[in-house]
Amino acid sequence: MWHQHEIRLPTLPRGFHLITEGVVEAVPELTRCRVGLLHLQLQHTSASLTLNENADPDVRHDMDAFLRRLVPGDLPYFRHTLEGPDDMPAHVIASLLGTQLTLAVRDGRLALGTWQGIWIGEHRDHGGPRRLIATLNGKA
DSSP: EEEEEEEOOOOSSSEEEOHHHHHHOGGGGGGGOOOEEEEEEOOOSSSSEEEESSHHHHHHHHHHHHHHSOEEEEEEOOOOTOTTTTHHHHHHHHHHSSSSEEEEETTTTEETTTTTEEEEEEETTTTOOEEEEEEEEEEE
16 A cells, blocks of 8 residues: 655644644544554755654753754854755754654554654744655555
């Protein structure tokens, strides 16, 4: 089976947000897939996708705090500034973390570890709505 959905995410504040439940709800065919892969591609260059802690929101806070310090918005050597001082740092962080995930599917569910969840990282102060392409390939 092959299925593809576009998932529209609302404008989110800067930081990391758990989106696992929304992804699962947007791909109803997932429940019929016995074995397969779900590929997620974020269609933006200033946000990211990652798989990480799904229980304690402090982890999302701490990851954002670390990345803001690692790639601050006031680096004088950035030349790409037309879209604002937060844009180039957002591109750097998105490239470091990536904009795609491929997840195993087993018995109609994402085969995630106990404490794993899908995060979107919004790396701009005013990023706007975001889109994901979810492609499911597997065997019913």
